[in-house]
Amino acid sequence: MPHFLSKSDFQVARSCGTKLYYRKLNYPSNRDEDEFLKMLAQGGYMLEAIAKLLFPEGVKLTEHTDILTASRATIDALKAKQITLFEATVWSKGKYARADILVKQNQVFHLIEVKAVSYNSEENKQRLQEGKPNIFRSLRSPQQITTDWRTYLEDITFQVCILEELFPDAEIVPFLMLPDRGKTTSIEGIPSLLKSIGNRFEYCGDIHKLRQDNFLTLVEVKAEVELLKPDVQLSMQGFLQSLQPELSKINTPISYHCRHCEYRHPNIDKSGFHQCWGNLAEIKPHLFDLYYLNEKIANPLIQQGQVSLGDIPRELLLKKDGSIGTQAQRQLIQIEYTQTATExxxxxxxxxxxxxxxxxxxxxxxxxxxxxxxxxxxxxxxxxxxxxxxxxxxxxxxxxxxxxxxxxxxxxxxxxxxxxxxxxxxxxxxxxxxxxxxxxxxxxxxxxxxxxxxxxxxxxxxxxxxxxxxxxxxxxxxxxxxxxxxxxxxxxxxxxxxxxxxxxxxxxxxxxxxxxxxxxxFPEYICYIDHQLQSPYASLPPLIINGKESVIHAGTGAVAAYHAVRYGLADQEEAVKSQWQKLLLQYCxxxxxxxxxxxxxxxxxxxxxxx
Ligand code: SF4
CATH class of the missing domain: 3.30.420 (Nucleotidyltransferase; domain 5)
Incomplete structure (x- = not known):
């Protein structure tokens, strides 16, 4: 079975080509367990449910796990002159994506990507009135796409490239559908009107009213997509070559960008980070532990294999004129007092x-x-x-x-x-x-x-x-x-x-x-694991909720608990609600x-x- 390049593969590989290899080999990724990302995904599903309601004519195709079957079903459906599809699978030459909303009107395709990213139409309007570029662009010449928006816009560019290969004579017009901070709604409690069914949500409120009074904005991004296309196409080709005919690793030099690599795992045999960093992975205290580390400090040292905190030369932290800035002051204290192990x-x-x-x-x-x-x-x-x-x-x-x-x-x-x-x-x-x-x-x-x-x-x-x-x-x-x-x-x-x-x-x-x-x-917060004194947070007792041991150790967990009580299946059950409440109280x-x-x-x- 050949490896295909999905939209998610592309996103991961754009942050580092080597990650694609670990991803295809199913190496564990920290992102799979990341509570914060799960929470963001939940918000995204809610938004998607609302966005789809704005297209009453939309058709949801039968789900197929096999990409080629799903893609054939999409192509068949698109034989209609006019149709709106939800989650259409588009596949071309080894690449594929699921389009959130695809509206076909004869030879014009409106490709709509729903993104849970904050957009402000008022701010955008003001920028345009002042003769400035739109919110996706940098104010400075040559007004490139900003880093904040680049990933989202590359995502839709990837889909446009596939659609253009599939329908070379059609006009593809890409849009982002975004929650708009310039808009409010008079509808009370929209999230509580969404009932969760697995990863999907169903709206139980007045759909007609929602269509009249919602907070989403559709923004055309054709110019931005055109700007990104050459770069995206080039990357797509490079990534595909590493997948076919055989899976091979794109070798990326280790650098500052590895500090948050999601393929860092305690099981060294399955840790992409350890494979890339070899015996530099476990040096302690590590260069990556430095307060406010930046590329300028990190990269020359990494190239020389000097990745211990103690390897950082003092001169590298100083300003050009030799003076010590606020950050450098803190960094120097960190290095000195870590070496002497004193407060x-x-x-x-x-x-x-x-x-x-x-x-x-x-x-x-x-x-x-x-x-x-x-x-x-x-x-x-x-x-x-x-x-x-x-x-x-x-x-x-x-x-x-x-x-x-x-x-x-x-x-x-x-x-x-x-x-x-x-x-x-x-x-x-x-x-x-x-x-x-x-x-x-x-x-x-x-x-x-x-x-x-x-x-x-x-x-x-x-x-x-x-x-x-x-x-x-x-x-x-x-x-x-x-x-x-x-x-x-x-x-x-x-x-x-x-x-x-x-x-x-x-x-x-x-x-x-x-x-x-x-x-x-505070002896009640003493907790030992393997004779090691743990943080007081580790002493917080878990509770069994819906048959699963649950505990809150961080703010993200608190938000997830709040949403579970308000919008999850738990919202009718007082006993479950009171368990979550206990966890929230002990954590805060x-x-x-x-x-x-x-x-x-x-x-x-x-x-x-x-x-
Ligand atoms: S350790 Fe660095 S080079 Fe290796 S996969 Fe992670 S980010 Fe890429």
């Missing part, structure tokens, strides 16, 4: 600690986005905030208190979320966050108060507005009442186990291993307790402050 703390951190106002609040939000508007008046990709956790320390050496809020119901949650948070935080004290996410969400809710109260009324609008304004803009001691602990870490703290990462999970895991006082204070609680633990660790290191 680094800048005394400036203790000044920040001392200037914070009690009560201290450590907060974390769980939020979700979809390429569809969750509720009436919202835009695609606009977030809903469904959970917060807060640990509070009222006074120095005071008790640590935990409060939380969660709403897994079907109504718009954001205003209730913010109101409950307002009750908890009030206007006193410093609020600690980890990264800017919490700040961004509160700003979004402040904007939604201006825009969404007609759809989602709120009784206490002015009080909430005032509070948000205070919390987002007020300065205490010349410092925001929100303090980002991630930024504090980047500026003032390093632990050798963190490597180049500054996420709360990386920092807590590093600190937890070495701070016995923390382990004594640990996120804010983790911040408290980091704080306590810093206090333990402080020469002046007694914990």
């Amino acid at each position: 680094w703390i800048d005394p400036q951190l203790f000044h920040v600690i001392n200037s914070c106002q009690y009560p201290l609040h450590f907060i974390d939000f769980e939020t979700a986005t979809l390429p569809l508007p969750y509720h009436a008046g919202m835009y695609p990709y606009e977030p809903v905030a469904f959970q917060w956790s807060c640990h509070t320390i009222e006074q120095p050496q005071g008790q640590i208190k935990h409060t939380e809020w969660i709403d897994l119901g079907l109504d718009f949650p954001n205003f209730k979320f913010a109101e409950s948070l307002m009750q908890q935080l009030g206007t006193q004290g410093t609020v600690f966050i980890w990264s800017h996410h919490e700040n961004t969400i509160l700003k979004t809710i402040a904007q939604q108060l201006e825009r969404l109260t007609t759809y989602h009324p709120i009784t206490n609008q002015s009080a909430l507005k005032k509070w948000l304004d205070f919390r987002l803009n007020h300065l205490a001691n010349n410092q925001s009442t929100f303090v980002d602990m991630c930024k504090l870490t980047q500026k003032y703290y390093f632990h050798p186990q963190m490597g180049g990462k500054n996420s709360i999970k990386a920092v807590l895991t590093a600190i937890w291993q070495s701070d016995r006082r923390l382990q004594e204070m 609680q640990l996120d804010t307790l983790a911040m408290v633990m980091v704080w306590l660790h810093w206090l333990h290191l402080s020469p002046k402050v007694e914990s």
